[in-house]
Amino acid sequence: MSEGAIRYHRRRQAAGAVDGRRRQASKAAAFAEAIDAWLAARGEAAPCNVAELHAWLVAEYDYPGSLRSLQRYVRATYPPPPKRARRRVETPPGAQAQADWAVFRRVWVGGRQEDLLAFEMQLSWSRYAVVVWSRRKHELAWLSVHNEAFRRLGGIPASVRIDNEKTAVVQGAGAWGMIHPAYRAYARAVRFHIDVCPPRAPQAKGKVERRIRDHRAGLDPCRRHWESLAELQAVTDDRLRQLARRRTCPATGTDVETAWQREWRHLAPVPVLPEPFDRVGTRRVGDDCLVAFEQRQYSVPFRYVGQRVEVRGCAETVQILTEGRVIASHPRHTETRLVLDPAHFEGPSTETVIAPPPLGRMGERLQAIAALAPEHRPVDLYAALAEVAR
16 A cells, blocks of 8 residues: 555544445345244244355345355344354363374475474374474375384374365265275274364364474475485474473473373374285286386386295385295385395295306496496496406
8 A cells, every 4th residue: 555545544534524425325125024933934033054144045035145245244234143152172081193294395305395294193192292204295105104103102192183085084084084095094004083174274283283283484495405215204203302302291290291101001002014006916027036016117026036926115115025024115106217225136045046146347347337426436447447357
């Protein structure tokens, strides 16, 4: 607003001028009898849903005014609607945890900026909170962050209250929503109840909402550069433990960490948590100790050559299993198409498989040079290799 506009209104105010629009009759005043009849039929003293009243006036009486004009008339003519009180319930120990996502944009990790997601889970009784960082928000990430959160809490609460995320509720919302089949199967295996909040009701999980607001100020990852997501996770875990010793639990009057130690006895023990995966296949290990999966090749310990193994695409890794045991694990969705672990080609021969021949001097030198940082590698690489070949 300009200074001239302020001076103009101050002069009008000093002169006692009145806005001419206030003298105009409201369009809704001509429909006062219809509005009163509508309220009497509903047994109300004042309209609680003006939008519904406006739609009814337009349909039945061709009301020419806008919803805003009707709202002004209702506000000036009828008393305000009664306020709805909310019931405050303090859950017993181990009964509930609340969970939600928080987005932190343009965080420096490993030399580049990316958007990170913080999965926050807080026990409702002790207020003990944990944060798990993730790069993605798909179904595998949703189940993986649950695993990490339960490990940090040290147990499984009876129920987990969540928002209407698409990774959790595939259709509908609230108590009538349809739970994602993978999430329901996970909850059944881990043994907790999924408690979905009503739509557009953030106060239904206000404890974790409050914690997210506090963490945005106290745990903002945008303040420094992180070498890796693991470093950010380690610093966050340490910071939350410190905060738990300083914060006070309203239910007990002690610090949050002491209250959490008391609640921990009421949590179900953490089982062997399932590693979530969205793709699975059976492959035969080739003579070169590789299996193909998702247009890439992954190495397997050489003693499994010729055997059929199960390959699972998990949230961040590709797991290779045989007889229910994980025999190899590699990062998933890498830029390289050939993912090798040199340790898979080492070791003594077995009764059925002869160990691969050793690398030799040239191969060992190549591996040593590849392991060096770029600034420490020989300037004349050809000369370094030729010296080995003599």
